[in-house]
Amino acid sequence: MSYKFDLSDIGRGGEISLTQQLVDRFADAIEAGLLEPGEKLPPTRHLAEQVSVNHLTAARVYRRLAELGYVTASVGRGTFVRTLSPAVAADQGDDWQLYALPQREPSYSEQVMADAFNLPLEEDMISLSTGWPSPDHYPVADLARIAGEVFEEEGGGAISYLSAEGLFALREQLALRGERFGFASGPEEIIVTSGAKQAINLATQAILEPGDVAVVESPTFVGVLESVRAAGARMLGVPVDEYGFDVDSLERLLARHEVKLVALQTACQNPTGRDTSDERRERLAELARERSFFVLEDRVYADLRFDSTRPRPVRELAPAHVVYVNSLSKAVGGGLRVGWVAARGPLFDRIAMLKLEDDFHTPTLVQHIASRYLASGAYDRHVESTLPIYRERRDALLAALERHLAGEYRVDPPRGGHHVWVTLTRPIDERALYSEAIRHGVTFTPGDAVTPERRSQTAFRLSFSLLEPKELDQGVSRLARAIREVRRRARHSRAVPAS
Secondary structure (H helix, E strand, O other), X not given: OOOOOOOOOOOOOOOOOHHHHHHHHHHHHHHHOOOOOOOEEOOHHHHHHHHOOOHHHHHHHHHHHHHOOOEEEEOOOEEEEOOOOHHHHHHOHHHHHHHHOOOOOOOHHHHHHHHHHHHHHOOOOEEOOOOOOOHHHOOHHHHHHHHHHHHHHHHHHXXXXXXXXXXXXXXHHHHHHHHHHOOOOOHHHEEEEOHHHHHHHHHHHHHOOOOOEEEEEEOOOHHHHHHHHHOOOEEEEEEEEOOEEOHHHHHHHHOOOOEEEEEEOOOOOOOOOOOOOHHHHHHHHHHHHHHOOEEEEEOOOOOOEOOOOOOOOHHHOOXXXXXXXXXXXXXXXXXXXXXXXXXXXXXXXHHHXXXXXXXXXXXXXXXXXXXXXXXXXXXXXXXXXXXXHHHHHHHHHHHHHHHHHOOOXXXXXXXXXXXXXXXXXXXXXXXXXXHHHHHOOEEOEEHHHOOOOOOOOOEEEEEOOOOOHHHHHHHHHHHHHHHHHHHHHHHHHHHOOOO
16 A cells, blocks of 8 residues: 655654654655645554564654544554644634534524623613522522531531432421422422433433434423434424323324333423413323323413412422422522422432432532521512512513504413413514524524424513513513514515616
């Protein structure tokens, strides 16, 4: 096998060793592109024969090239030119990482999620895409007092390691709520997580394998979509109507597919704010037992209700088939990062092991704080005191929609939570609207980012919890102007004849 470059003038007896001359010649050829990325180099015995050196010298040449980052060797396969040479990497600054990292394009949902965290930080940006509790109403004084008590009474135990399942005192407090509200019968069913998102990730990892079929609500929480995709499962959507998750549609899917997991929010669903009816929850539990699939029940907004009703969880009806997820993030503060899973049997053990592998355990200090906060009754008092604020903001957003988009939209007022799901009466290019809205200084969550399928109608989520009524009105006004601009451009492009 011959080379693409000349090795005939390799000198002998000079100041530079044969090994170094060969290394330099190969490196120059790789940097010049004479040897291309991924190209296989001839075996060392061929190199030894061509330049009349012994086999050990040829082996040293390839080993030195590998040390310098020019080639990579695979036992039984040979030696190959690396994708990006060191010289090229140095010329390209950080861009070399694009070649070295595995190829992975972020999904539309991931891009929108990143925007939801980053765009609100920009000056004069009104975020209707961010469903966080308002920092102005965080229970800072209560949490600061409790944090001091934890260090005073626990000492170093406040920041010591814990088991993966979490602080037992916190698990006891969560289990007391579980007995009251129907999601757990004891602390042995509780695993503390770093927020509900981690809980969803752990549950989907524990249950799903590549190729499995998972059913999700449409629309749904963007984090569910990303967790199911990351597990490699095939995703099917079931609509949400005025009675919540459409179990009849699920039954039709079960007739055609072997479903492994059904993921839904049964109370104050994100983004619609609707509840799943008693009849549908009972039928879902029956189907889970009959067909032996798991249900992932997310209840992060269940406490944030604007009326006195409180739907019971599906887990109360089929505890062996339902893994229950919740957190303190939506009512107290997202940065606290305290969530939990309720499960039993081998699923519990598997989630606990995945939690251990992921981050050992949720930070000890915040678990101590959360435990005492719940035990004191301060959590329930805080929720009760903030609900009127969020109800007022929901009503302000609905009023702003009617003021600025009358006749252009449909909406079902949410029973609770932080969001309103809006459907436009006339379709519009959603991605064009998303870009135009940002240009106008307002963000929203586009429908295609929270549904597993493309929709014929244009719908989006508007979040109201973070903003004062005046800001909500200004945000909807900006969004209305963006909608009019996108429609104007669409009319103009249709009116201009093709050249």
